[in-house]
Amino acid sequence: MFEKHSIARIIENVKIAKDIYQMKLTGSPDAFKFFRPGQFLHAKVPGTGELLLRRPISVNDYSIEEGWVQIAYLVIGEGTRQLSRLREGDKLDILFPLGNSFKLEEEQKKVMLIGGGIGVAPLLTVMKYYPDKEYTALLGYRSREYMYQVEAFEKKADVFVTTDNGSFGHKGFATDLLAGRIAGNRPDVILGCGPTCFFKSLKKEVEGTGILTYVSLEQRMGCGTGGCSVCVCSIGGENRRICVEGPVFDLTEVDL
Amino acid sequence: MSVNMGVKIAGVNFKNPVIAASGTFAFGEEYRLYMDLSRLGGIALKALTREKRKGNPPVRVAETASGVLNSVGLQNPGVDGFIEDYWNHVKKIDTVKIANIAGSTAEEYVYVAERLNGIDIDLYEVNVSCPNVKEGGVNFGSDAKLLAQVVSGVKKVALKPLIVKLTPNVTRIADMAMAAQDAGADAISLINTITGMAVDARTRKPILANTTGGLSGPAIKPVALRMVWEASKAVSIPVIGMGGIMTGVDAAEFMIAGAAAVMAGTATMCCPDALTRIIGELEAFCEEEKIKNVYELTGTMKTGSPESLKAFGGEITEGKPC
Numbered sequence: 001m002f003e004k005h006s007i008a009r010i011i012e013n014v015k016i017a018k019d020i021y022q023m024k025l026t027g028s029p030d031a032f033k034f035f036r037p038g039q040f041l042h043a044k045v046p047g048t049g050e051l052l053l054r055r056p057i058s059v060n061d062y063s064i065e066e067g068w069v070q071i072a073y074l075v076i077g078e079g080t081r082q083l084s085r086l087r088e089g090d091k092l093d094i095l096f097p098l099g100n101s102f103k104l105e106e107e108q109k110k111v112m113l114i115g116g117g118i119g120v121a122p123l124l125t126v127m128k129y130y131p132d133k134e135y136t137a138l139l140g141y142r143s144r145e146y147m148y149q150v151e152a153f154e155k156k157a158d159v160f161v162t163t164d165n166g167s168f169g170h171k172g173f174a175t176d177l178l179a180g181r182i183a184g185n186r187p188d189v190i191l192g193c194g195p196t197c198f199f200k201s202l203k204k205e206v207e208g209t210g211i212l213t214y215v216s217l218e219q220r221m222g223c224g225t226g227g228c229s230v231c232v233c234s235i236g237g238e239n240r241r242i243c244v245e246g247p248v249f250d251l252t253e254v255d256l
Numbered sequence: 257m258s259v260n261m262g263v264k265i266a267g268v269n270f271k272n273p274v275i276a277a278s279g280t281f282a283f284g285e286e287y288r289l290y291m292d293l294s295r296l297g298g299i300a301l302k303a304l305t306r307e308k309r310k311g312n313p314p315v316r317v318a319e320t321a322s323g324v325l326n327s328v329g330l331q332n333p334g335v336d337g338f339i340e341d342y343w344n345h346v347k348k349i350d351t352v353k354i355a356n357i358a359g360s361t362a363e364e365y366v367y368v369a370e371r372l373n374g375i376d377i378d379l380y381e382v383n384v385s386c387p388n389v390k391e392g393g394v395n396f397g398s399d400a401k402l403l404a405q406v407v408s409g410v411k412k413v414a415l416k417p418l419i420v421k422l423t424p425n426v427t428r429i430a431d432m433a434m435a436a437q438d439a440g441a442d443a444i445s446l447i448n449t450i451t452g453m454a455v456d457a458r459t460r461k462p463i464l465a466n467t468t469g470g471l472s473g474p475a476i477k478p479v480a481l482r483m484v485w486e487a488s489k490a491v492s493i494p495v496i497g498m499g500g501i502m503t504g505v506d507a508a509e510f511m512i513a514g515a516a517a518v519m520a521g522t523a524t525m526c527c528p529d530a531l532t533r534i535i536g537e538l539e540a541f542c543e544e545e546k547i548k549n550v551y552e553l554t555g556t557m558k559t560g561s562p563e564s565l566k567a568f569g570g571e572i573t574e575g576k577p578c
Contacts, residue, residue, distance in 0.1 A: 225287065
């Protein structure tokens with residue numbers, strides 16, 4: 001058994017785009033060794049104050065050898081604002097790694113990654129964990145100023161960027177490009193992460209293509225350990241806990 | 257000096273007075289990763305109903321100042337599903353196991369208790385206080401007659417001692433505590449969550465899909481302490497106190513106010529290993545206070561002396577609910 005609950009130390013905490021921060025952490029080497037792409041980190045808001053619940057955050061990079069993980073988060077409320085104020089050397093109470101992960105089979109060679117907004121973050125770790133695949137990445141952002149980690153994707157993937165307002169790349173959503181890309185070069189599997197409306201469009205786009213599609217869902221979360229049953233989503237008519245049974249689910253089973 | 261942490265409630269021996277509160281600890285299994293479950297005083301399992309329940313749609317949780325609102329709505333596999341799929345694991349946990357029973361009708365509670373009679377559960381906790389379901393739940397707990405009807409019905413068939421879990425959403429908690437005692441409860445536990453609501457000002461929508469939910473956490477601790485104190489004055493059966501316990505000293509405060517044991521739930525939502533920390537802190541508190549047996553704390557609150565109150569022209573309530 002390894003300790004999933006630990007105190008990590010911050011190596012770096014920087015702003016990488018409008019409202020988006022990236023934090024690099026070092027901590028329990030055992031726990032960090034077990035990380036798989038798609039798993040998340042549950043961070044306690046620093047201080048003992050009004051905010052009791054942890055914040056579930058995606059990992060966008062890691063190094064098992066060097067013993068660090070990097071998370072990317074959108075500053076959206078008081079909790080994430082407090083996280084953004086942490087500095088190098090500060091401590092962070094974390095549960096890590098949590099949840100299931102994106103899994104790629106040997107025969108799945110062509111992989112399409114599709115992300116919207118902060119949902120772009122966790123997809124980056126897939127390419128690191130499974131380096132011998134052929135990747136295409138469709139990345140959707142609100143506008144140019146919200147764009148992040150595009151260059152990191154470009155190192156290993158064919159990248160297509162969209163912005164809602166057309167300030168960079170294609171004007172519209174990442175899912176708009178899907179049909180065209182599939183027609184040109186059909187992937188063996190699609191991995192996606194984004195907001196609920198994103199999943200609705202994604203489901204519509206992949207329906208009938210027969211391409212396996214896995215998505216990482218988000219929901220307001222409590223314990224992160226399966227005890228409180230608040231972070232559910234409807235999967236095949238059943239309420240399933242995103243923190244332990246997810247966050248990754250087969251899109252065909254997700255009720256949207 | 258070593259502290260005797262054991263307590264006895266309704267004839268059942270607990271290793272220590274710190275119990276996992278129902279609804280925040282699932283059926284315990286998930287927490288093996290985070291602690292030695294046999295260190296716990298007990299586990300109150302997630303509420304069980306006759307049929308499997310899907311619970312409420314998400315969003316089910318909202319964070320509030322020093323509190324958490326939830327509206328899970330009794331999602332559970334049903335009592336038979338529990339016995340079939342979960343009991344084999346749960347029975348191996350070396351601590352007191354408390355089954356939390358809920359229902360929409362008095363008959364449903366009886367059914368669940370009868371089914372549980374067949375397995376080796378230590379106590380039943382009759383949940384007449386869930387605020388997140390349309391039928392039953394808190395409706396039973398906020399009407400003394402209905403409460404008595406449910407409790408006496410379960411008592412008739414139950415082969416295990418009964419704890420009745422009370423709701424704070426009532427005008428006089430002492431009346432409910434007495435109704436539970438008169439109907440045959442062997443102990444009472446309180447408080448369940450306080451009904452509350454969170455609103456998103458931007459969208460003008462409630463945050464919870466169920467609109468309202470149950471508030472827990474340190475935000476409700478003063479209300480819980482007051483109610484534990486009032487209830488424990490009103491009955492002779494043991495009281496299990498809960499509501500915002502995050503530390504060992506919080507646990508001690510509830511015991512001093514009248515509780516024989518405590519439950520913690522929201523603390524686990526913040527930190528999966530909170531319960532074992534609380535047990536350690538409570539033991540350390542007893543050592544510091546030179547208390548040999550933790551049960552000696554129960555009901556030892558020193559209220560203001562009549563003389564000091566008179567000096568200010570105050571009314572003397574002498575620990576009675578006013």
